Amino acid sequence: MTDRQPPREIVLEACARYGEDAVIDFAIAVLTGAVSPEEAFTTEVDKLKWLVGPTVGGWSKLDPVNFYWARVWAARLFLYVWRDDAVDALLIAAEDPAWRVREHVARITAQRELGQLVDALLPGLSHELPRVRSATARAVGAAGEAEHAEALQELLDDPDNTVRAAAEKALDRLETRLDRSLR
Known part of the structure; x- marks a missing residue:
């Protein structure tokens, strides 16, 4: 994966490498709060790369105000891959405080x-x-x-x-x- 890949390619490559269910499960966990945005940027950063690519690891001093991006990227994933149980997570995300989500x-x-x-x-x-x-x-x-x-x-x-x-x-x-x- 390179940092210049379009989001679709990043997601599809992650699905091919780690399994579509694992990638979707992680996105659902981020959208539902089972994995907090802070955890996504710290303890789960390797999985966060599945949604956005390797550039996310270079953000050593990310301002917590921007943690919502993990939810944006998790939602965006469903433009490229799908599983029916994502609807429940998207219902939660429809009320997210971040307008981008x-x-x-x-x-x-x-x-x-x-x-x-x-x-x-x-x-x-x-x-x-x-x-x-x-x-x-x-x-x-x-x-x-x-x-x-x-x-x-x-x-x-x-x-x-x-x-x-x-x-x-x-x-x-x-x-x-x-x-x-x-x-």
């Missing part, structure tokens, strides 16, 4: 069409950051139900153009998926 949960929800996560993500539609609102809108469009359309419609007047565009596309996708008009 919640954004990744929204991305995974959209990619994998995980309807069981949509309600937990809805607060992200009013997040202060446009990228979180956009990611959440995409998740709702990909995995939501008719009752979620009104929340997306409210974003059509969002002050940020990228959020408005994401909401429009999400409504289109929702209508296509459900085969009905929702406006």
